[in-house]
Amino acid sequence: MKLGLKLLVIGLVMVLLLVPILLLKGLVWERQQRAEEVRTEVAQSSSRAQRLLGPLLLVEIETEKDERRMVLENGTTREITEIKAVREQRLLLPASLALTGDFKTELRGRALFSAVLYHASFKGSAEFDLTTLLGPRQSLRRADLVMGLGDNRGIKQVELRAGGVALPIEPGARLPWLSNGLQAAIEPTALHGKALSIELDLLLTGTEALDFVPVGADTRIALSGDWPHPSFRGDLLPGAPQISAQGFSADWSVSRLASQAQQTIMQCGVEGTSCHGVDAVSFGLRLVDPVDRYLMTDRAMKYALLVLVLVFGAVFFMEVVGKGELHPPHYGLTGLALAMFFLLLLALAEHIGFGLAYLLAALACVALISSYLGGVLDSRRSTLTSALLLSVLYALLYGLLKAEDHALLLGALALFGCLSVFMLATRKVRWSGFALDAR
Numbered sequence: 001m002k003l004g005l006k007l008l009v010i011g012l013v014m015v016l017l018l019v020p021i022l023l024l025k026g027l028v029w030e031r032q033q034r035a036e037e038v039r040t041e042v043a044q045s046s047s048r049a050q051r052l053l054g055p056l057l058l059v060e061i062e063t064e065k066d067e068r069r070m071v072l073e074n075g076t077t078r079e080i081t082e083i084k085a086v087r088e089q090r091l092l093l094p095a096s097l098a099l100t101g102d103f104k105t106e107l108r109g110r111a112l113f114s115a116v117l118y119h120a121s122f123k124g125s126a127e128f129d130l131t132t133l134l135g136p137r138q139s140l141r142r143a144d145l146v147m148g149l150g151d152n153r154g155i156k157q158v159e160l161r162a163g164g165v166a167l168p169i170e171p172g173a174r175l176p177w178l179s180n181g182l183q184a185a186i187e188p189t190a191l192h193g194k195a196l197s198i199e200l201d202l203l204l205t206g207t208e209a210l211d212f213v214p215v216g217a218d219t220r221i222a223l224s225g226d227w228p229h230p231s232f233r234g235d236l237l238p239g240a241p242q243i244s245a246q247g248f249s250a251d252w253s254v255s256r257l258a259s260q261a262q263q264t265i266m267q268c269g270v271e272g273t274s275c276h277g278v279d280a281v282s283f284g285l286r287l288v289d290p291v292d293r294y295l296m297t298d299r300a301m302k303y304a305l306l307v308l309v310l311v312f313g314a315v316f317f318m319e320v321v322g323k324g325e326l327h328p329p330h331y332g333l334t335g336l337a338l339a340m341f342f343l344l345l346l347a348l349a350e351h352i353g354f355g356l357a358y359l360l361a362a363l364a365c366v367a368l369i370s371s372y373l374g375g376v377l378d379s380r381r382s383t384l385t386s387a388l389l390l391s392v393l394y395a396l397l398y399g400l401l402k403a404e405d406h407a408l409l410l411g412a413l414a415l416f417g418c419l420s421v422f423m424l425a426t427r428k429v430r431w432s433g434f435a436l437d438a439r
Contacts, residue, residue, distance in 0.1 A: 021339055051148070062138065217256040228245050228247060235283045
């Protein structure tokens with residue numbers, strides 16, 4: 001077979017092999033969707049992601065106003081003044097807020113799929129400035145502490161104290177734009193001083209993510225947990241977080257000058273039905289799995305065409321410099337074995353984890369392809385050469401999957417190296433007749 005025609009046939013074989021690879025990508029997507037459904041089911045049966053907002057102070061103030069009107073008495077019109085009481089609700093944000101939290105994680109799921117569930121313990125304190133709460137001819141009629149959460153079902157235990165006195169806690173945040181939360185009534189007499197101190201103890205369960213809204217003029221949050229792969233997100237990142245194999249610790253220190261949280265909440269007010277800006281001013285973390293088997297398998301399959309090109313190139317190189325001859329079915333079966341690698345990887349990863357699954361799938365394919373090519377070419381040297389080349393290729397692919405930040409650099413250097421080796425090794429080949437130059 002002429003060189004040009006053979007290269008064309010090899011290219012056609014590669015294109016045909018993309019069909020099973022695309023089918024495998026569809027299978028990976030299907031398994032990803034099933035995993036996401038399980039995570040959603042776990043969240044629905046336990047608790048969704050949590051977001052802590054508060055505590056806030058919701059007060060009802062009565063203001064006495066003079067109302068003048070004209071009356072007619074005994075044929076004479078005169079002006080009288082009546083006192084009218086007007087009530088309004090106001091929302092007070094804490095002058096300072098400190099929150100310390102620690103959580104433990106566990107995996108829950110169904111069959112092969114699981115979701116991350118955390119159990120967090122929080123201790124917090126807040127202080128409200130009351131010096132400007134009441135003006136002339138004003139009196140306090142009602143006061144409530146309100147706190148927003150992501151999902152009330154995650155509340156396992158909660159205590160609120162005002163000035164050291166325990167408060168009765170009820171569900172509901174009394175704000176239309178807070179669908180989940182709690183409230184605690186405070187005696188109006190407790191707000192006659194210049195400041196109000198609040199203490200909080202909270203045991204909370206959630207899934208996947210935990211966020212905070214810095215409602216205080218000065219907000220300080222310290223959080224630690226046993227999950228070694230936190231992904232910090234949101235409006236503000238923690239300062240110098242510590243991350244290790246045993247877990248992490250992170251601290252946020254936020255002033256009202258650095259965040260729009262206070263302005264956003266005051267704009268939402270006490271009567272607004274939605275407060276979309278809260279999401280933009282929150283921050284926190286997601287509990288991610290950096291070796292998610294479906295994500296890693298999907299990333300590996302993005303290099304499938306590159307793997308085919310490199311392997312077919314190596315096989316073609318062995319055919320050129322060797323004495324044997326390979327036909328299109330040989331290339332096709334070799335390509336199918338490469339495609340089987342991804343199927344083995346996905347199936348094994350669901351049971352034994354991605355790292356070990358990758359090793360076993362790679363060993364199986366290296367053994368199969370190298371023994372097959374060695375038999376076809378009737379050469380033990382071809383067996384050893386193809387085994388070595390495939391081992392290097394799978395090691396390179398694994399390095400690309402692990403080195404996310406340096407994947408482009410590593411891939412570019414590897415391709416340049418492969419091209420250099422091929423060009424130097426074939427510089428004496430007569431491509432017109434597959435014959436080595438006698439010189």
